[in-house]
Amino acid sequence: MKTNQVIDIISAIFILLFLYAAANKLIDHQKFEVQIGQSPILTGYAAVISWIIPATEIFISILLIIPSARQWGLLASFSLMLMFTAYIIVILNFAERIPCSCGGILEKMGWTAHLIFNICFVLLALTGVFLEAKNRLQSQG
Numbered sequence: 001m002k003t004n005q006v007i008d009i010i011s012a013i014f015i016l017l018f019l020y021a022a023a024n025k026l027i028d029h030q031k032f033e034v035q036i037g038q039s040p041i042l043t044g045y046a047a048v049i050s051w052i053i054p055a056t057e058i059f060i061s062i063l064l065i066i067p068s069a070r071q072w073g074l075l076a077s078f079s080l081m082l083m084f085t086a087y088i089i090v091i092l093n094f095a096e097r098i099p100c101s102c103g104g105i106l107e108k109m110g111w112t113a114h115l116i117f118n119i120c121f122v123l124l125a126l127t128g129v130f131l132e133a134k135n136r137l138q139s140q141g
Contacts, residue, residue: 003131007074010128011064014077017121018057025054040095041087056080071132078125085118 025032029050037046060080063073092111109117 003135007070007128007131007135010124010131011070011073013124014073014121014128015061015064018061018077022054022057022061025050025057039091041090071129071136074125074128074132078122078129081118081122081125085115085122088115088118 033046033050036042036050039046042049056076057080060073060076063069063076066073088111092115
């Protein structure tokens with residue numbers, strides 16, 4: 001399989017993940033905002049964050065669709081998944097109550113499974129970043 005095909009597949013996986021997640025958050029926005037409000041870390045910012053997260057997921061998906069912006073989309077995917085993963089680690093280690101603000105399929109996962117899922121997606125995004133950088137270097141030289 002060619003590097004371009006692998007990058008396309010990784011991008012498509014993130015597009016599906018982020019659009020699915022954003023749609024779930026926007027379809028039941030009130031529930032998502034309430035769940036974020038239950039987080040010991042995000043309570044005071046729930047109203048703003050409940051809009052920023054799905055907007056960011058949609059924006060990253062658009063970057064991944066545009067070939068010339070794909071490198072930025074993969075970096076943004078890596079960054080967002082890293083932030084989500086760090087949030088889970090903090091919640092698991094320091095929160096007395098563990099609220100879940102995930103929608104759809106992810107809502108059914110336990111926190112350990114969710115952490116493993118996120119780590120896999122961090123690594124997938126990192127792979128995409130490196131492959132895209134390698135492609136760009138090869139096309140320049």
